[in-house]
Amino acid sequence: MSTQMQGYIDQAEKDLLHTYNRYQIVLDKGEGVYLYDTDGKKYLDFVSGIAVFALGYANKEYNDALKNQIDKIIHTSNYYYNQPAIDAARKLKKVSGMDRVFFTNSGAEAIEGALKAARKYAFLKDGKNDHEIIALNHSFHGRTFGALSVTGNPKYREPFEPMIGNIKFADMNDYDSIKKQVTDKTCAIIMETVQGEGGIYPADADFIKKVRKLCDEKDILLILDEIQCGMGRTGYMYAFQKYGIKPDIMTTAKALGCGVPVGAFMMTEKVGQNSLTAGDHGTTYGGNPLACAAINKVLDLFEKEHIIENVNQVAPYLEEKLDELKTRYSFITERRGAGLMQGLVMDMPVGDIINKALEKGLILINAGANIIRMVPPLVITKNDVDEMIDILESCLKEV
Numbered sequence: 028m029s030t031q032m033q034g035y036i037d038q039a040e041k042d043l044l045h046t047y048n049r050y051q052i053v054l055d056k057g058e059g060v061y062l063y064d065t066d067g068k069k070y071l072d073f074v075s076g077i078a079v080f081a082l083g084y085a086n087k088e089y090n091d092a093l094k095n096q097i098d099k100i101i102h103t104s105n106y107y108y109n110q111p112a113i114d115a116a117r118k119l120k121k122v123s124g125m126d127r128v129f130f131t132n133s134g135a136e137a138i139e140g141a142l143k144a145a146r147k148y149a150f151l152k153d154g155k156n157d158h159e160i161i162a163l164n165h166s167f168h169g170r171t172f173g174a175l176s177v178t179g180n181p182k183y184r185e186p187f188e189p190m191i192g193n194i195k196f197a198d199m200n201d202y203d204s205i206k207k208q209v210t211d212k213t214c215a216i217i218m219e220t221v222q223g224e225g226g227i228y229p230a231d232a233d234f235i236k237k238v239r240k241l242c243d244e245k246d247i248l249l250i251l252d253e254i255q256c257g258m259g260r261t262g263y264m265y266a267f268q269k270y271g272i273k274p275d276i277m278t279t280a281k282a283l284g285c286g287v288p289v290g291a292f293m294m295t296e297k298v299g300q301n302s303l304t305a306g307d308h309g310t311t312y313g314g315n316p317l318a319c320a321a322i323n324k325v326l327d328l329f330e331k332e333h334i335i336e337n338v339n340q341v342a343p344y345l346e347e348k349l350d351e352l353k354t355r356y357s358f359i360t361e362r363r364g365a366g367l368m369q370g371l372v373m374d375m376p377v378g379d380i381i382n383k384a385l386e387k388g389l390i391l392i393n394a395g396a397n398i399i400r401m402v403p404p405l406v407i408t409k410n411d412v413d414e415m416i417d418i419l420e421s422c423l424k425e426v
């Protein structure tokens with residue numbers, strides 16, 4: 028590493044709050060599926076800023092759309108209408124099948140809004156303040172208090188307790204564990220359609236369909252968090268579309284703006300008409316013209332560049348190659364995931380492997396201590412998969 032890059036890192040460690048154990052590189056620019064650090068070293072990127080930069084870096088059409096919007100207007104206020112937000116909401120409704128959209132600045136903020144909508148819906152039904160929400164173990168929904176309260180990882184919650192009240196936990200793909208937690212106070216069940224951070228666990232079709240049916244029977248709202256698994260990543264625009272079901276409320280973020288910080292929570296018309304109303308919720312930046320110009324261009328490019336078709340072509344190849352690796356290395360115990368959201372589970376911590384890969388010019392990330400997570404840009408090709416496998420395998424040989 029150059030003394031210049033080391034200098035940047037030393038400075039960062041003096042000035043930034045140390046809430047991340049950062050990898051020892053300073054990223055500078057990107058081009059397609061490659062990133063470059065400030066020394067000019069090139070990296071194949073299989074993380075895309077954690078499932079954000081779906082379109083690949085330096086997409087000219089995307090960058091130009093942002094530049095044009097900057098020259099026009101960056102921000103108004105949600106007290107006024109703006110055209111990019113109107114267009115973005117209509118497009119988002121079309122690809123999600125939902126009816127009402129609220130734009131946020133992040134994923135966690137979308138979760139906050141979803142939880143508030145669910146509580147308000149129940150409050151309007153019976154006027155009580157004792158409603159319960161069921162969340163799942165190993166889930167991840169964000170770092171703000173509401174989102175943290177439904178995050179199924181005690182380590183993240185404990186130092187900050189008390190959480191918001193009346194949250195119960197059940198297990199992914201264990202319908203009985205959900206049923207056991209349901210009472211007549213239950214107002215919502217929140218889950219990721221594919222758990223990300225908690226270890227890449229996709230929901231079984233049978234499980235999610237049963238949960239949907241239970242929610243219908245008891246007028247419980249199903250909240251699906253598609254912040255990581257949505258936006259084409261699993262080969263469907265939203266992962267729930269595979270199961271032929273629909274949530275009552277859903278969240279989206281990460282790849283939605285492809286780098287511009289933006290998220291949204293969306294709901295059916297029924298929930299929209301019977302939950303949050305004027306004065307109940309707001310945000311200064313959420314859905315501002317710059318953020319929505321990004322969403323508009325991202326959704327246009329998804330169609331024009333056949334992003335989902337590419338996921339469906341490349342993902343089976345990636346799965347096949349990862350499965351082959353598994354047969355060659357006994358310490359790989361499982362490969363699981365959906366589409367271009369894959370986890371390679373090992374019987375040991377994966378930190379060393381990820382650091383070795385970084386040295387060899389490949390960016391990977393973990394999901395929990397023992398899982399290598401791959402959430403590459405959705406524009407990767409089979410050649411990129413081959414390149415990734417070559418580097419990864421050279422690292423596996425060394426452990």
Ligand SMILES: *Cc1c(COP(=O)(O)O)cnc(C)c1O
Binds near residue numbers: 134169252254256280
């Ligand atoms: C990243 C993530 C969040 C939180 O999003 P932020 O933008 O970091 O607040 C919530 N849910 C899931 C499933 C995520 O992957």
